Amino acid sequence: MKTTILSIITALFLGLNIAYADGTKEVKIKTSAICEMCKARIERNLGLSKGVKESNLDLSNKVITVKYNPDKTTAEAIKATINKTGYDADELPANEKAHDKLPSCCRKTAAAH
Helix, strand or coil, rough: CCCHHHHHHHHHHHCCEEECCCCCEEEEEEECCCCCCHHHHHHHHHHHHCCCCEEEECCCCCCCEEEEECCCCCCHHHHHHHHHHHCCCEEEECCCCHHHHHHHCCCCCCCCC
16 A cells, blocks of 8 residues: 555656556646746647647646647657747756747746736
Protein backbone atom coordinates (compact mmCIF):
# COMPACT_ATOMS: atom_id res chain seq x y z
CA MET A 1 0.00 0.00 0.00
CA LYS A 2 2.78 2.44 0.89
CA THR A 3 4.63 1.76 -2.36
CA THR A 4 1.45 2.36 -4.37
CA ILE A 5 0.85 5.70 -2.71
CA LEU A 6 4.50 6.64 -3.07
CA SER A 7 4.40 5.75 -6.78
CA ILE A 8 1.34 7.91 -7.37
CA ILE A 9 2.85 10.87 -5.55
CA THR A 10 6.12 10.49 -7.46
CA ALA A 11 4.27 10.40 -10.78
CA LEU A 12 2.37 13.57 -9.95
CA PHE A 13 5.45 15.50 -8.89
CA LEU A 14 7.56 14.42 -11.84
CA GLY A 15 4.89 15.27 -14.40
CA LEU A 16 4.86 11.76 -15.80
CA ASN A 17 2.16 10.72 -18.24
CA ILE A 18 -0.95 9.10 -16.85
CA ALA A 19 -2.83 6.69 -19.12
CA TYR A 20 -6.60 6.22 -19.12
CA ALA A 21 -8.62 3.18 -20.19
CA ASP A 22 -9.72 4.85 -23.45
CA GLY A 23 -6.08 5.32 -24.50
CA THR A 24 -5.99 8.99 -23.54
CA LYS A 25 -2.90 10.16 -21.68
CA GLU A 26 -2.48 13.07 -19.30
CA VAL A 27 0.59 15.17 -18.68
CA LYS A 28 1.19 17.99 -16.19
CA ILE A 29 3.55 20.74 -17.28
CA LYS A 30 4.87 23.67 -15.23
CA THR A 31 4.57 26.96 -17.15
CA SER A 32 5.56 30.59 -16.71
CA ALA A 33 1.97 31.82 -17.19
CA ILE A 34 0.86 34.71 -14.99
CA CYS A 35 -2.76 35.68 -15.65
CA GLU A 36 -6.09 34.80 -17.25
CA MET A 37 -4.86 36.15 -20.61
CA CYS A 38 -1.93 33.74 -20.45
CA LYS A 39 -4.30 30.91 -19.54
CA ALA A 40 -6.61 31.69 -22.46
CA ARG A 41 -3.69 31.99 -24.90
CA ILE A 42 -2.08 28.68 -23.91
CA GLU A 43 -5.35 26.73 -23.74
CA ARG A 44 -6.47 28.14 -27.14
CA ASN A 45 -3.21 27.17 -28.85
CA LEU A 46 -3.23 23.72 -27.30
CA GLY A 47 -6.87 23.31 -28.35
CA LEU A 48 -5.81 23.90 -31.95
CA SER A 49 -3.10 21.25 -31.68
CA LYS A 50 -3.72 17.87 -33.24
CA GLY A 51 -4.37 15.18 -30.66
CA VAL A 52 -5.02 17.46 -27.68
CA LYS A 53 -8.40 16.63 -26.16
CA GLU A 54 -8.45 18.95 -23.17
CA SER A 55 -6.21 21.40 -21.35
CA ASN A 56 -6.62 23.30 -18.11
CA LEU A 57 -4.11 25.72 -16.62
CA ASP A 58 -4.22 26.20 -12.85
CA LEU A 59 -2.82 29.68 -12.31
CA SER A 60 -2.31 29.16 -8.58
CA ASN A 61 0.54 26.71 -9.22
CA LYS A 62 1.16 27.50 -12.94
CA VAL A 63 0.66 23.85 -13.93
CA ILE A 64 -1.26 22.94 -17.05
CA THR A 65 -2.93 19.55 -17.24
CA VAL A 66 -3.30 18.26 -20.78
CA LYS A 67 -5.25 15.19 -21.90
CA TYR A 68 -4.19 13.96 -25.31
CA ASN A 69 -4.30 11.10 -27.79
CA PRO A 70 -0.82 9.50 -27.79
CA ASP A 71 -1.40 8.22 -31.33
CA LYS A 72 -1.58 11.80 -32.60
CA THR A 73 0.80 13.79 -30.39
CA THR A 74 3.39 13.51 -27.63
CA ALA A 75 4.20 15.30 -24.39
CA GLU A 76 7.24 16.80 -26.12
CA ALA A 77 5.06 18.23 -28.92
CA ILE A 78 2.72 19.71 -26.31
CA LYS A 79 5.68 21.35 -24.56
CA ALA A 80 6.88 22.67 -27.93
CA THR A 81 3.47 24.27 -28.53
CA ILE A 82 3.63 25.96 -25.13
CA ASN A 83 7.18 27.19 -25.93
CA LYS A 84 6.08 28.54 -29.33
CA THR A 85 3.25 30.38 -27.57
CA GLY A 86 5.88 32.25 -25.55
CA TYR A 87 5.91 30.40 -22.23
CA ASP A 88 8.27 28.04 -20.40
CA ALA A 89 7.27 24.38 -20.34
CA ASP A 90 8.95 22.51 -17.49
CA GLU A 91 12.70 22.79 -18.08
CA LEU A 92 12.33 24.16 -21.64
CA PRO A 93 12.55 27.96 -21.85
CA ALA A 94 10.04 29.94 -23.89
CA ASN A 95 10.74 30.76 -27.52
CA GLU A 96 12.37 34.19 -27.27
CA LYS A 97 10.61 35.77 -30.26
CA ALA A 98 7.21 34.47 -29.15
CA HIS A 99 7.84 35.63 -25.58
CA ASP A 100 8.78 39.12 -26.78
CA LYS A 101 5.48 39.35 -28.70
CA LEU A 102 3.42 38.71 -25.55
CA PRO A 103 1.71 41.71 -23.93
CA SER A 104 4.07 43.25 -21.37
CA CYS A 105 1.82 42.07 -18.52
CA CYS A 106 2.26 38.44 -19.62
CA ARG A 107 6.04 38.36 -19.79
CA LYS A 108 8.10 36.52 -17.18
CA THR A 109 9.31 39.75 -15.62
CA ALA A 110 5.75 41.02 -14.99
CA ALA A 111 4.18 40.83 -11.56
CA ALA A 112 1.20 38.56 -11.01
CA HIS A 113 -2.10 40.40 -11.48
